[in-house]
Amino acid sequence: MTVLDKFLAGDQSALARIISFIEDREDGYQDLLARLYPKAGTAVRVGFTGPPGAGKSSLVNCLTKLLHSRGKRVSIIAVDPSSPFTGGALLGDRIRLTDLPMDGTIYVRSMATRGSSGGLAAATNNVAIALDAFGFDYILIETVGVGQVELDIVDTCDAVVVTLVPESGDAIQALKAGLMEIADIFAVNKADRPGSKNIIAALEMMLDIKSHKSEWKYPVVPTEAINNKNIDVLFDKIDAFIEYSVRTGYFENHRREQIKKKIISILQYRLNELVKDRLTGMADLDGMVLEIYNGQSDPYTVSDRLFEMSRVK
Amino acid sequence: MSEKIRVLLAKPGLDGHDRGIKVIATAFRDAGFEVIYTGLRQTPEMIVNAAIQEDVDAVGVSILSGAHMTLFPAIKRLLVDRKAGHIILFGGGIIPEEDVKALEAQGIDKLFTPGATTEETVAFVRKAVAGRKDNEKIM
Numbered sequence: 001m002t003v004l005d006k007f008l009a010g011d012q013s014a015l016a017r018i019i020s021f022i023e024d025r026e027d028g029y030q031d032l033l034a035r036l037y038p039k040a041g042t043a044v045r046v047g048f049t050g051p052p053g054a055g056k057s058s059l060v061n062c063l064t065k066l067l068h069s070r071g072k073r074v075s076i077i078a079v080d081p082s083s084p085f086t087g088g089a090l091l092g093d094r095i096r097l098t099d100l101p102m103d104g105t106i107y108v109r110s111m112a113t114r115g116s117s118g119g120l121a122a123a124t125n126n127v128a129i130a131l132d133a134f135g136f137d138y139i140l141i142e143t144v145g146v147g148q149v150e151l152d153i154v155d156t157c158d159a160v161v162v163t164l165v166p167e168s169g170d171a172i173q174a175l176k177a178g179l180m181e182i183a184d185i186f187a188v189n190k191a192d193r194p195g196s197k198n199i200i201a202a203l204e205m206m207l208d209i210k211s212h213k214s215e216w217k218y219p220v221v222p223t224e225a226i227n228n229k230n231i232d233v234l235f236d237k238i239d240a241f242i243e244y245s246v247r248t249g250y251f252e253n254h255r256r257e258q259i260k261k262k263i264i265s266i267l268q269y270r271l272n273e274l275v276k277d278r279l280t281g282m283a284d285l286d287g288m289v290l291e292i293y294n295g296q297s298d299p300y301t302v303s304d305r306l307f308e309m310s311r312v313k
Numbered sequence: 314m315s316e317k318i319r320v321l322l323a324k325p326g327l328d329g330h331d332r333g334i335k336v337i338a339t340a341f342r343d344a345g346f347e348v349i350y351t352g353l354r355q356t357p358e359m360i361v362n363a364a365i366q367e368d369v370d371a372v373g374v375s376i377l378s379g380a381h382m383t384l385f386p387a388i389k390r391l392l393v394d395r396k397a398g399h400i401i402l403f404g405g406g407i408i409p410e411e412d413v414k415a416l417e418a419q420g421i422d423k424l425f426t427p428g429a430t431t432e433e434t435v436a437f438v439r440k441a442v443a444g445r446k447d448n449e450k451i452m
Contacts, residue, residue, distance in 0.1 A: 013397065089348065091347060
């Protein structure tokens with residue numbers, strides 16, 4: 001019996017092993033994904049992003065328990081950063097995910113970014129395919145703590161919850177590009193703290209302008225993960241967004257767009273590898289570097305020459 | 314491609330002294346490992362469940378409460394029961410020498426006591442993990 005056979009029989013150890021295989025890009029991982037893709041496509045993917053310490057893990061924890069109580073099978077991918085210096089990582093999201101039921105209907109996987117800078121790991125998308133193929137109803141994906149421009153979550157999820165706290169800033173911060181643009185739903189967590197009314201008002205003003213152009217009325221949900229407060233409201237909004245999204249065709253278009261981007265990124269990756277391969281085989285690269293250093297050429301001219309020489313025929 | 318070593322670090326029972334395990338977690342991180350830290354008050358079931366879901370190479374447990382003779386064997390037994398006996402189990406704490414011998418005889422791979430360096434701990438796990446071989450076919 002292979003690991004894939006056990007996976008298909010519903011064995012979580014096999015799922016865990018398969019995820020490592022994909023994450024480590026072991027030989028044959030593409031063939032494995034080719035087997036998994038046809039079985040995926042039914043799980044709903046919800047992304048949670050926002051600044052460090054906003055309460056993403058705690059909200060995911062509360063939401064998972066709510067979904068579990070409604071008989072749903074839930075998996076969580078929790079991403080934390082890898083060190084750019086040592087490659088090591090401290091994955092601490094499980095600290096907030098401790099009291100989840102252990103009846104086999106919930107699966108949690110911590111992932112390190114391993115060099116990616118968009119808030120997720122390069123393999124997160126592929127890991128979600130494995131979870132989807134395994135049969136989970138929901139995949140909750142939590143990014144690293146982000147600033148304003150780490151937005152890979154949009155290309156991985158069907159709905160995005162941006163989690164903020166009362167200290168997250170004023171009306172001008174709410175108008176800025178990037179993070180504020182990708183939310184389908186806002187959660188203002190730690191809403192019992194002073195200042196929560198101000199940030200909710202600032203967000204609602206910004207969203208009021210945005211909602212004029214869209215049928216979807218972007219909600220702002222005040223939550224208190226620590227007191228398990230308003231989690232049901234948050235879920236209702238997520239559910240309403242998915243329903244709206246399916247009904248208007250946005251859901252399908254978005255997924256098609258994600259597939260297109262995925263193909264492009266695979267091609268880019270392969271071209272990258274190809275360029276590296278060909279370049280290492282070129283003896284005169286150091287000579288060209290010297291030409292540039294001595295002022296006899298420039299990086300653009302040299303790249304043109306190399307491109308001509310290595311062109312895929 | 315990359316063969317990252319993944320280690321789960323946990324503190325079982327009602328023992329809140331987590332300075333030691335945080336030092337160890339940082340040492341493993343700085344040595345290039347992916348460390349999954351579960352925090353305090355874990356049961357053996359929670360530790361083994363997390364170890365399996367995370368597909369870790371090793372589990373490190375810190376016990377300063379005196380309950381080591383109960384908790385280490387319980388974790389080892391659960392790992393074996395759930396077909397995860399290949400996962401290296403190591404630990405640290407204030408553990409008398411005769412208990413260390415007894416536990417290592419029961420299959421706990423290695424126990425570190427006060428005075429052990431972080432370098433020793435990291436080197437042990439690196440070596441122990443390198444010695445294993447995974448022969449199971451994926452597909």
